Amino acid sequence: xxxxxxxxxxxxYEKSNSEIIDILTKHGVSVKSHMSSxxxxxxxxxxxxxxxxxxxxxxxxxxxxxxxEKIKVxxxxxxxxxxxxxxEKSGNAVKHLMAAGLMIPATAEAxxxxxxxxxxGFEKHFVFLTKEEIADSKKxxxxxxxxxxxKVTVSKPLKKTKETKKPIGKKTGKSQSRPPIVTVMGHVDxxxxxxxxxxxxxxxxxxxxxxxxxxxxxxxxxYNGNAIVFLDTPGHEAFTLMRARGAQVxxxxxxxxxxxxxxxxxxxEAINHVKAAExxxxxxxxxxxxxxxxPDRVRQQLSDYGLVPxxxxxxxxxxxxxxxxxxxxxxxxxxxxLVAEMQEIKADYNAKPAGTVIxxxxxxxxxxxxxxxxxxxxxxKGDIINTKTAWGKIRAMLDDSGNLIKEATPSTPxxxxxxxxxxxxxxxxxxxxxxxxxxxxxxxYDFERREIDINxxxxxxxxxxxxxxxxxxxxxxNLVLKADVQGSIEAFHASLMxxxxxxxxxxxxxxxxxxxxxxxxxxxxxxxxxxxGFNVRPDSNAKKIAESDGVQIRFxxxxxxxxxxxxxxxxxxxxxxxxxxxxxxAEIRDIFRVPKIGNIAGCRVTEGLIRRNAxxxxxxxxxxxxxxxLSSLKxxxxxxxxxxxxxxxxxxxxxxxxxxxxxxxxxxxxLKKKRTLD
Ligand code: GDP
Numbered sequence: 046x047x048x049x050x051x052x053x054x055x056x057x058y059e060k061s062n063s064e065i066i067d068i069l070t071k072h073g074v075s076v077k078s079h080m081s082s083x084x085x086x087x088x089x090x091x092x093x094x095x096x097x098x099x100x101x102x103x104x105x106x107x108x109x110x111x112x113x114e115k116i117k118v119x120x121x122x123x124x125x126x127x128x129x130x131x132x133e134k135s136g137n138a139v140k141h142l143m144a145a146g147l148m149i150p151a152t153a154e155a156x157x158x159x160x161x162x163x164x165x166g167f168e169k170h171f172v173f174l175t176k177e178e179i180a181d182s183k184k185x186x187x188x189x190x191x192x193x194x195x196k197v198t199v200s201k202p203l204k205k206t207k208e209t210k211k212p213i214g215k216k217t218g219k220s221q222s223r224p225p226i227v228t229v230m231g232h233v234d235x236x237x238x239x240x241x242x243x244x245x246x247x248x249x250x251x252x253x254x255x256x257x258x259x260x261x262x263x264x265x266x267x268y269n270g271n272a273i274v275f276l277d278t279p280g281h282e283a284f285t286l287m288r289a290r291g292a293q294v295x296x297x298x299x300x301x302x303x304x305x306x307x308x309x310x311x312x313x314e315a316i317n318h319v320k321a322a323e324x325x326x327x328x329x330x331x332x333x334x335x336x337x338x339x340p341d342r343v344r345q346q347l348s349d350y351g352l353v354p355x356x357x358x359x360x361x362x363x364x365x366x367x368x369x370x371x372x373x374x375x376x377x378x379x380x381x382x383l384v385a386e387m388q389e390i391k392a393d394y395n396a397k398p399a400g401t402v403i404x405x406x407x408x409x410x411x412x413x414x415x416x417x418x419x420x421x422x423x424x425x426k427g428d429i430i431n432t433k434t435a436w437g438k439i440r441a442m443l444d445d446s447g448n449l450i451k452e453a454t455p456s457t458p459x460x461x462x463x464x465x466x467x468x469x470x471x472x473x474x475x476x477x478x479x480x481x482x483x484x485x486x487x488x489x490y491d492f493e494r495r496e497i498d499i500n501x502x503x504x505x506x507x508x509x510x511x512x513x514x515x516x517x518x519x520x521x522x523n524l525v526l527k528a529d530v531q532g533s534i535e536a537f538h539a540s541l542m543x544x545x546x547x548x549x550x551x552x553x554x555x556x557x558x559x560x561x562x563x564x565x566x567x568x569x570x571x572x573x574x575x576x577x578g579f580n581v582r583p584d585s586n587a588k589k590i591a592e593s594d595g596v597q598i599r600f601x602x603x604x605x606x607x608x609x610x611x612x613x614x615x616x617x618x619x620x621x622x623x624x625x626x627x628x629x630x631a632e633i634r635d636i637f638r639v640p641k642i643g644n645i646a647g648c649r650v651t652e653g654l655i656r657r658n659a660x661x662x663x664x665x666x667x668x669x670x671x672x673x674x675l676s677s678l679k680x681x682x683x684x685x686x687x688x689x690x691x692x693x694x695x696x697x698x699x700x701x702x703x704x705x706x707x708x709x710x711x712x713x714x715x716l717k718k719k720r721t722l723d
Contacts, residue, residue: 049088052079052387058095062360068094079360080387113170118155120173124163127155131167141166145520145618168621168717223392223455224265224272225385226294226418228284230319231301232309236331239368240301241275244378247371261416262404263458264445268378273385274418274456276403285318285564287471288571292401293322294418296390297381300328300352304338304365308346310557314564316350317555321572325388326352327380328363333372340365392455398422399475402432402468403458413437413464417474424453424476429483430461432472433490436483437464520549520618522611523574525565526556527581533604534558537579540608548720549615561598563587570594575614577607621717628712629653629690636704637695644702645679645695648710655694656687659712663698665705674699675712 055065062079069076069083072090076083116130124142125135145162155163160171229237241264248266262277276295287294298319302312319326328347330340344354344363353359362380366373399422405415413435417424424430429438440463444450453459468474477483524541528534534556541551554572555565561576561583567590569576576583576591576598583591583598591598601607635647648655655661657678663671678685679695688694696710 048082048084050080050082051076054083054088054091055079056389058091060095065091077358078355113164113168115170115172117172117174118160122155124153124155124159127160127163127171128167131163131169131171133167138163138166141617165621166617219395220391220393223390223394224274225296225381225388225390226274226276226456227297227299227381228276228295229299229301230284230315232303232306232311232315235301235303235306235309235312236368237301240299240329240331240366240374241277243368243371243374244275247374248378261443261445261458261460263416263418265457266378268375268382271382272456273378273381274458276418276458284322285567285571287401287403288322292471292473293324294401294403294420295322295324296388297384298324298326299377299381300326301331302328302343302347303332304330304340304343305332305335307339307343308350313350314555314557316352318564318568320351321554321568325384326361327377327384328352328354328361329377330363330365331368333365334367334370390456392421394423394454396422397476398424398428398430399473400424402470402472402474404470405435405467407467411462413462413467415461415464415468416458417461418458419453419455421455422476423455424457424459426451429477429480430464430474431477431483431486432468432474434472435464435466435468436477436487437466438480439463521552522549522615522618523552523554523569523572524611525554525569525574525576526579527561527565527576528556528558528579529581531558533579536604537577537607540604541611544608544612544615546615549618551611551615560584561587563590566590566594566596566598569596575599577601577611579604579607616719616721622720624716624718626714626716627653628659628714629655630709630711631655631694631696633704633706633708633710634693636706642697644704645677645697646704646708646710648694648696650688650690650692650694652690653712654687654689655696655710655712656714657685659714661696661698662711662713663701663704664709664711665707670708671698671701671703673701 051065051069052062055062058065066076066079068091069087072087072094074083074087074090118127118130122130124138128135128138142159142162153159155171157173160173163169164171229241231237244266245264248268263274264277265272265274267273284295284298298315300312300315300319302308316326328343330343332338333340344357347361347363348354348357348359352361352363354361354363356363362384364373364377364380366377368374398419400418400420403416403418405413408414415435424439424442426439426442430436439461442450442453442462443460444453445458450459477486526534526537526541528537538553538556541553545551552574554574555568557565560581561578563584563586565576566583566587568574570590574596576596578598578600580602582600588598590596599607599610601610629650630652631648631650633646633648637645637647639645655675655678657675659675661673661675662669675696676699677695677697678688680688680692681695685694
């Protein structure tokens with residue numbers, strides 16, 4: 046590897062472009078933007094820095110886990126089962142989860158992330174029983190009973206295994222390029238519909254059958270022989286609703302801002318929704334044909350929200366356009382394709398077909414009709430598909446111009462006829478081998494729905510969160526702020542930002558004036574944020590969704606009350622501070638060989654005391670020779686809890702027997718101190 050572009054390196058490390066640029070700048074390498082290419086030396090600098098950081102982090106985690114008691118729980122155990130296994134109340138478990146920004150009922154099934162949070166909270170090391178262990182004990186996985194829970198003591202550092210989950214349509218096996226899927230967002234009347242109409246009229250691929258009439262909520266257009274798929278303006282509610290259901294359909298967002306009007310509340314809301322989804326933005330500064338248009342003012346305003354135009358040294362591509370005259374619309378499409386190329390938008394055309402429902406309804410004549418977008422594999426007429434709530438055999442498939450088609454490749458939007466019932470937008474579909482399999486799966490889903498009720502949607506986003514947390518170094522409390530006046534928002538923002546520390550930070554996903562809306566709740570749900578309302582209330586719909594999605598809304602009238610609560614939540618997210626405390630030392634005077642047990646070190650305690658559950662290190666000729674745990678502490682023949690200075694004792698270690706007369710044994714314990722932010 047001799048040269049690489051900044052964004053390529055960023056992608057390899059799952060970092061943002063700006064993080065990479067910051068590292069380079071720190072080392073005196075100047076780069077203009079994420080498109081700049083850097084040489085091998087610069088790549089090495091970044092690699093060194095990131096690899097070092099990662100190592101330090103892994104070691105910390107292992108040390109912390111190593112000091113906790115290990116408790117095994119069966120897969121399928123609920124939050125409350127996990128708490129019981131640790132001898133704790135389930136209410137405390139829910140509190141720990143809330144402190145970590147997760148609203149999860151005690152009855153919900155625990156996943157890896159939940160085990161991690163509860164482990165930190167209860168200072169235990171929870172792990173799932175492995176398949177072999179379950180087979181050994183011949184116990185059913187589906188019975189998360191406390192008696193299934195096994196306790197063992199940790200003796201060896203555990204390696205953290207990283208789970209890798211890939212969203213559909215991204216970097217699969219034999220992947221090939223697929224057209225980018227674009228959503229247009231922005232404030233009302235800024236020209237979203239006009240822009241989409243202009244693009245469709247001038248660039249639609251097939252004009253024969255349907256002319257320019259669009260049949261479904263998505264259109265495939267073509268520019269210079271490259272296809273781009275536009276989803277019908279869904280507004281940010283729909284965008285976030287999809288994400289809350291676990292679907293990520295959009296590859297690129299075009300943010301439309303009218304040059305005569307500038308940034309408006311919905312523009313800002315859209316920016317926050319898109320940022321939370323980590324989808325790249327291309328800005329279309331629209332209506333530049335108008336005499337009172339001020340595109341540079343829009344650039345300035347966008348910069349204040351972290352979208353700095355490329356021409357000003359930032360990373361965001363901005364194009365001045367007019368949806369009325371069509372000026373620069375081609376350039377906008379070209380930029381979308383450029384961003385698509387950088388994102389390496391790919392899919393496996395031969396994989397098992399899967400994708401997302403973008404709209405669905407019940408048609409009087411045709412029955413259930415769903416528009417889906419294929420994200421992986423090739424969907425064919427006759428395939429049997431299912432989602433969480435619907436299934437059926439594809440009787441007919443129509444493209445965006447209303448033509449009957451036999452197959453649909455990745456990124457193709459199609460209308461599907463033949464479903465038995467109507468799915469919900471945002472649901473993911475996949476294909477099944479037979480109608481019988483479909484019926485079995487659907488009845489299983491029905492059963493699960495009755496059992497777990499609403500938690501399915503929540504869990505999907507948790508998995509996303511888990512994945513995100515894996516790559517993040519600092520835990521982060523996500524907040525959505527709503528207040529009655531702008532002044533309060535500004536005051537909160539400033540006070541909250543002051544509270545961020547190196548070890549825990551606050552991320553304000555969105556803030557705004559006015560009642561708490563459905564869209565706020567969906568954004569909070571999709572980003573696992575807590576909503577803070579200051580002198581405002583949610584409307585009834587928002588309240589309903591918050592309840593069903595388990596989004597926490599907290600109301601305040603006094604700023605200090607709010608800050609106190611946020612601080613407590615942040616402190617709950619801090620890793621405890623670990624400190625070593627020396628207990629005492631002993632000298633080996635004699636070594637006894639005990640049949641079946643092995644060597645026992647006969648010692649005299651020379652200082653302090655030795656405790657049965659202490660950690661020990663063996664020092665030979667002034668050098669630490671071994672470090673680990675005691676396995677027994679005896680006074681003559683009796684097991685004892687501790688032995689004080691001046692007494693004799695017999696010691697054995699876990700996994701170490703090579704004692705020598707004259708070795709010194711030092712006993713210590715690790716004290717965990719809850720960290721506070723002061
Ligand atoms: P949407 O609410 O964002 O979908 O906005 P529309 O596309 O409905 O546009 C709102 C109004 O702005 C309509 O009256 C359009 O004709 C007008 N409009 C949209 N784009 C332009 C443009 O580039 N120039 C001018 N002069 N008017 C535009």
